[in-house]
Amino acid sequence: MAATREIASGARKDPTRSGRADTILVVDDNGDDFDLLRLMFRRARIANSLQRLETVRDAICYLKGEGIYEDRDKYPFPILLLLDLHLSDGTGFEVLDWLRRNRSKSPTAVVVLTGSDTGAIRQSYALGAHSFLTKPLRFEDFQNLVAHARGISLRRSSEGWLVQTD
16 A cells, blocks of 8 residues: 555745755554554644554555565655554564664654553563554654654744654
């Protein structure tokens, strides 16, 4: 399945920064969860664009820049990966394992989306995840995560908030 380009809050250019807002890649096959995430981003005025994928296969192809994802204008390399563990063709652990073996293809931050399964959280950290968020997502949790994640930060802009590299 191809990526679904979703725009969180218009993702217009920020005049204080050249180019467009960095992309956040969401790998989640549950449309309802993605809709809630997109709504949370819109209400919180996060101006980054969202790309949504639903499968392990597409996530890896996107990160490699292969196939239809070769066009980095249309499918920019993400600053942040939000990764669900339960996907239709496998698990988020497979994506984490691939990222661990291909560090040059890893976004600045990788965050696992999960319930409260402590075993899954531990396994995610062991495979290289930087953090986790529990569903349903709340902006306060996301804001706290970004404030403490190495390599990224939230910055106010004329559009709202931008997740960016430090």
